[in-house]
Amino acid sequence: MTHPVTTAMVLAAGFGKRMRPLTDAMPKPLVPLKGKPLIDHVLDRLAAGGITRAVVNVHYLGDMLETHLASRTRRPSIVISDERDAILDTGGGVARALPLLGDGPFVIHNSDSVWIEGVSSNIARLIAEFDPDRMDSLMLLALGATSMGYDGHGDFSMSPDGLLARPGERREQPFVFTGVSIAHPRLFAGAPEGPFSLNLLWDRAIARGRLFGLRLDGSWMHVGTPQSVQDAEQWIDRSAAV
Numbered sequence: 001m002t003h004p005v006t007t008a009m010v011l012a013a014g015f016g017k018r019m020r021p022l023t024d025a026m027p028k029p030l031v032p033l034k035g036k037p038l039i040d041h042v043l044d045r046l047a048a049g050g051i052t053r054a055v056v057n058v059h060y061l062g063d064m065l066e067t068h069l070a071s072r073t074r075r076p077s078i079v080i081s082d083e084r085d086a087i088l089d090t091g092g093g094v095a096r097a098l099p100l101l102g103d104g105p106f107v108i109h110n111s112d113s114v115w116i117e118g119v120s121s122n123i124a125r126l127i128a129e130f131d132p133d134r135m136d137s138l139m140l141l142a143l144g145a146t147s148m149g150y151d152g153h154g155d156f157s158m159s160p161d162g163l164l165a166r167p168g169e170r171r172e173q174p175f176v177f178t179g180v181s182i183a184h185p186r187l188f189a190g191a192p193e194g195p196f197s198l199n200l201l202w203d204r205a206i207a208r209g210r211l212f213g214l215r216l217d218g219s220w221m222h223v224g225t226p227q228s229v230q231d232a233e234q235w236i237d238r239s240a241a242v
Contacts, residue, residue, distance in 0.1 A: 049123025
């Protein structure tokens, strides 16, 4: 039976070191973009894509983030996954929250992922495209060459049917991970205890031929530093004026 995807995991526990000094006194998810905290952009986008419930993990300045989330009165509903005892990295954070996420597929969304939508909701597109019979995870990808503020070598290559590969380190890859994906709980079968990166599970899924990608419709922005926040705001203004 296919589960409707209505739950998301929002990764919000990191220290945001590259965003200093903005994160000296606030967690990165509360850094404002166009006068609105990054995490509110994420939660509103998830709600617009059909997500009704979000599990948010907290660690650094977790009390401040939890207080902000409690003040929200609009969808999605929020459940806190508390990591204040230990930072668990991306994979470990999701693994701890699995009992809160249920037994069906769920969206995983970084709290600092920013983009300008194309014709329709990319979250809704990702949900519609996810096929649990073929996929353990479906990743939302952007072309690195056309993404604002991105100067890396890319993360994945993608076949015409969406199958992902990492042909080798230090080789240019056309697609960059936007920080958003859908995962089936089976992706976490055999996951290690404690802190670990989601990259470990993605590489295992690649080996099984079960990691797929969907190209983002719109413009993705890499927002990791104070300057990149200003750049993103200017890009949003220019796009709105077109």
